[in-house]
Amino acid sequence: MSSNTEATVAPRPGGRSSGAPTIYDIARLAEVNPSTVSRALSQPGRVNAKTAERIRVAAEQLNFRMNPSARALPTGRTHTLALLVADITNPVVFGIIRGAAQEAAAHGYTLIIAESEESGEREATDAVRLIPSVDGVILATTRLDDDAIRRLASSKPLVTINRDVGESVDSVLPDLTIGVDAAVAHLVELGHDVIGYIPGPASSWISERRREAIEHAVDERGATLVVFDHTSPTREGGAAALDALISSPATAVIGYNDMMMLGVLQEAARHGIEIPERLSLIGFDDIFGSDFISPPLTTIRMPLFEAGRRAVRAILDSDGTDGLLPTELVLRASTGPRV
Amino acid sequence: MSSNTEATVAPRPGGRSSGAPTIYDIARLAEVNPSTVSRALSQPGRVNAKTAERIRVAAEQLNFRMNPSARALPTGRTHTLALLVADITNPVVFGIIRGAAQEAAAHGYTLIIAESEESGEREATDAVRLIPSVDGVILATTRLDDDAIRRLASSKPLVTINRDVGESVDSVLPDLTIGVDAAVAHLVELGHDVIGYIPGPASSWISERRREAIEHAVDERGATLVVFDHTSPTREGGAAALDALISSPATAVIGYNDMMMLGVLQEAARHGIEIPERLSLIGFDDIFGSDFISPPLTTIRMPLFEAGRRAVRAILDSDGTDGLLPTELVLRASTGPRV
DNA sequence: TTGTAAGCGTTATCAC
DNA sequence: GTGATAACGCTTACAA
Numbered sequence: 001m002s003s004n005t006e007a008t009v010a011p012r013p014g015g016r017s018s019g020a021p022t023i024y025d026i027a028r029l030a031e032v033n034p035s036t037v038s039r040a041l042s043q044p045g046r047v048n049a050k051t052a053e054r055i056r057v058a059a060e061q062l063n064f065r066m067n068p069s070a071r072a073l074p075t076g077r078t079h080t081l082a083l084l085v086a087d088i089t090n091p092v093v094f095g096i097i098r099g100a101a102q103e104a105a106a107h108g109y110t111l112i113i114a115e116s117e118e119s120g121e122r123e124a125t126d127a128v129r130l131i132p133s134v135d136g137v138i139l140a141t142t143r144l145d146d147d148a149i150r151r152l153a154s155s156k157p158l159v160t161i162n163r164d165v166g167e168s169v170d171s172v173l174p175d176l177t178i179g180v181d182a183a184v185a186h187l188v189e190l191g192h193d194v195i196g197y198i199p200g201p202a203s204s205w206i207s208e209r210r211r212e213a214i215e216h217a218v219d220e221r222g223a224t225l226v227v228f229d230h231t232s233p234t235r236e237g238g239a240a241a242l243d244a245l246i247s248s249p250a251t252a253v254i255g256y257n258d259m260m261m262l263g264v265l266q267e268a269a270r271h272g273i274e275i276p277e278r279l280s281l282i283g284f285d286d287i288f289g290s291d292f293i294s295p296p297l298t299t300i301r302m303p304l305f306e307a308g309r310r311a312v313r314a315i316l317d318s319d320g321t322d323g324l325l326p327t328e329l330v331l332r333a334s335t336g337p338r339v
Numbered sequence: 340m341s342s343n344t345e346a347t348v349a350p351r352p353g354g355r356s357s358g359a360p361t362i363y364d365i366a367r368l369a370e371v372n373p374s375t376v377s378r379a380l381s382q383p384g385r386v387n388a389k390t391a392e393r394i395r396v397a398a399e400q401l402n403f404r405m406n407p408s409a410r411a412l413p414t415g416r417t418h419t420l421a422l423l424v425a426d427i428t429n430p431v432v433f434g435i436i437r438g439a440a441q442e443a444a445a446h447g448y449t450l451i452i453a454e455s456e457e458s459g460e461r462e463a464t465d466a467v468r469l470i471p472s473v474d475g476v477i478l479a480t481t482r483l484d485d486d487a488i489r490r491l492a493s494s495k496p497l498v499t500i501n502r503d504v505g506e507s508v509d510s511v512l513p514d515l516t517i518g519v520d521a522a523v524a525h526l527v528e529l530g531h532d533v534i535g536y537i538p539g540p541a542s543s544w545i546s547e548r549r550r551e552a553i554e555h556a557v558d559e560r561g562a563t564l565v566v567f568d569h570t571s572p573t574r575e576g577g578a579a580a581l582d583a584l585i586s587s588p589a590t591a592v593i594g595y596n597d598m599m600m601l602g603v604l605q606e607a608a609r610h611g612i613e614i615p616e617r618l619s620l621i622g623f624d625d626i627f628g629s630d631f632i633s634p635p636l637t638t639i640r641m642p643l644f645e646a647g648r649r650a651v652r653a654i655l656d657s658d659g660t661d662g663l664l665p666t667e668l669v670l671r672a673s674t675g676p677r678v
Numbered sequence: 679t680t681g682t683a684a685g686c687g688t689t690a691t692c693a694c
Numbered sequence: 695g696t697g698a699t700a701a702c703g704c705t706t707a708c709a710a
Contacts, residue, residue: 020471020687022686022687022688023687023688024687032696032697033696033697033698034687034688034697034698035688035689035690035696035697035698035699036695036696036697038687038688038689038690039689039690039695039696041688042688042689046695047695047696048695048696051695051696065467065470065471066471066687066688067412067471067686067687067688068408068471068472069407069408069409069411069412069417069472069686069687069688070408070412070686070687070688070689070702071687071688071689072408072688072702073406073408073409073412073686073687073688073689073701073702073703073704074687074688074689074690074701074702075688075689075690075702076702078408080472088433088436088437089430089433089627091428091627094427094428097427097454098427098454098456101453101454110451110468110469110472111451111452111453112449112450112451112452113450113451113452114440114450115436115437115440117437128404129449130449131404132359132404132405132406132407133407133408133419133449262631265631266631288428288430288627288628289627289628289631289632292601292604292605292628292632293628293631293632293633294632294633359703361702361703361704362703362704363703371680371681372680372681372682373681373703373704374680374681374682374683374704374705374706375679375680375681376704377703377704377705377706378679378680378705378706380704381704381705385679386679386680387679387680390679390680405703405704406702406703406704408702408703408704409686409702409703409704409705410703410704410705411686411704412685412686412687412688412702412703412704412705413685413686413703413704413705413706414686414704414705414706415686
């Protein structure tokens with residue numbers, strides 16, 4: 001190995017010239033030590049301004065890109081976050097993804113999105129597989145049980161959205177009261193005094209919270225609540241639930257999410273059941289499609305974009321989960337006077 | 340408060356107290372050399388079966404997870420792929436994402452999804468930023484120009500979907516003929532002899548291909564083609580185009596994609612313009628919502644899931660882009676007899 | 679088949 | 695403020 005002035009590097013016995021420029025190339029060009037380059041690049045201020053500028057120029061000239069793996073090895077920080085969602089076709093995750101992606105980018109972080117297609121098992125596998133390569137994990141619509149979540153949270157910073165497993169795990173949660181109160185008040189004003197709720201999967205923590213909020217608002221107004229069976233939060237689930245709805249005394253029904261209510265609406269149309277004349281319908285989430293299905297679906301919306309941002313902030317700044325996110329009633333045409 | 344495992348660099352030569360088990364820990368436990376552990380883990384077969392088993396057990400016992408950064412550093416392979424999409428809220432990308440994610444997982448690869456929110460500039464930035472940390476890039480709905488794509492393709496394996504920039508870059512493309520011929524035949528049978536096409540963005544390569552295919556099919560059947568102005572592939576774009584449609588001689592219109600046709604349909608409903616009585620409408624993609632908007636949208640579908648899989652295969656196996664993906668006409672209620 | 683050792687590109691500790 | 699150098703955890707010739 002014929003070395004010139006470089007004493008530290010004794011490269012390639014195998015003869016693989018790597019191609020991409022490294023901080024050593026910059027160092028040579030700027031006539032400084034590689035360690036100085038490293039400092040200039042990652043801790044601006046810890047280096048003489050003129051030196052830093054020379055390094056900046058050299059880096060620019062070489063079109064230098066920092067090798068993320070090399071950076072991650074000694075620091076343990078990958079500058080990458082994982083966002084786990086149960087179903088990427090559910091428009092409810094769009095806002096979360098966008099908010100999270102934006103906030104992550106603002107911090108120089110990369111976001112890995114993994115979809116489990118509603119399988120808790122796959123979610124767990126993905127989480128375990130991804131954890132070594134990320135600095136934190138966001139569970140956006142998790143199907144994991146509390147223990148599994150706590151276990152994951154013990155190995156890397158973790159934040160849940162719409163799920164609370166206690167003090168030990170950070171979470172971004174909605175204040176359901178505002179939206180739910182408005183929704184129930186709206187229904188009661190329309191004359192409905194028996195109101196139904198279709199819960200989502202039994203494993204859904206937020207479904208239970210929604211039920212509680214509705215129950216409270218219904219009680220407060222002297223109306224009656226009917227709770228239907230747990231239902232898959234899909235269009236198929238909603239379609240399958242229609243029979244139960246129309247044979248119940250409820251004249252207005254709130255569903256666990258918009259997706260299932262879309263199914264209810266479609267199935268109702270198929271059977272010539274008029275909405276809202278026969279049944280008033282309200283969902284949660286305000287997803288894509290809720291506004292153009294017919295009739296357009298009245299729904300309770302949560303600021304998803306902000307939820308995504310907060311989740312990222314909670315991981316990177318160790319804050320951002322303060323306070324609950326406000327919910328809001330979006331009035332459309334699936335609700336009407338009791339006939 | 341979440342527990343944050345701060346992985347600081349161990350300053351001591353002998354000390355490996357950094358928390359996560361390494362191949363050295365396995366080596367000690369299995370009483371072999373670390374290099375043997377490495378071999379056993381990455382190249383099964385290059386190691387004695389009994390030794391390999393001992394190593395497997397030790398790894399299991401320690402709950403070992405390979406450090407991806409450490410693995411990537413000497414090899415240059417990150418086992419990660421980037422999938423760039425223009426708009427994650429467009430249901431057209433779901434299938435691609437799922438197909439790509441599944442195929443990637445099957446090969447032990449992780450998928451990074453980046454959304455540019457329709458900004459070509461941001462797409463370019465993301466690509467440049469992500470390239471050092473991935474083994475390949477998939478451009479699913481790119482807004483980049485040919486040169487930019489070729490430039491990216493020269494630094495890492497790259498595949499485009501619905502975009503052809505020539506021999507130098509692999510691509511996954513549809514055979515538009517089947518679906519488009521069926522669509523045009525369908526319209527002509529219904530009595531339409533003046534057929535319109537609403538192109539997407541001027542920068543969309545596939546929009547032009549769709550136009551050509553339609554033109555060809557229309558010519559073949561002795562009908563006439565009317566091409567409207569370039570239109571944003573969004574609901575807003577479609578809504579804005581409605582005026583032009585109804586004031587043209589065309590009695591049937593094919594749009595660049597379903598998303599814009601959803602906008603046309605909504606705007607038509609708002610103005611009391613009956614579909615399909617007044618205008619027959621066809622889109623491309625068969626996205627979420629096309630089936631439940633009213634009337635449900637007739638559309639030309641491409642196997643998106645398969646497209647995603649092929650794109651990944653093209654990168655990992657250096658094949659998989661052979662042949663075109665078949666398209667298919669999905670008949671629904673937005674097309675009807677010419678009145 | 680397995681052990682030895684030289685890197686991969688960066689950061690961080692220590693001197694100077 | 696800057697330079698030298700030892701890690702970080704893994705792979706891979708080359709030897710044995």
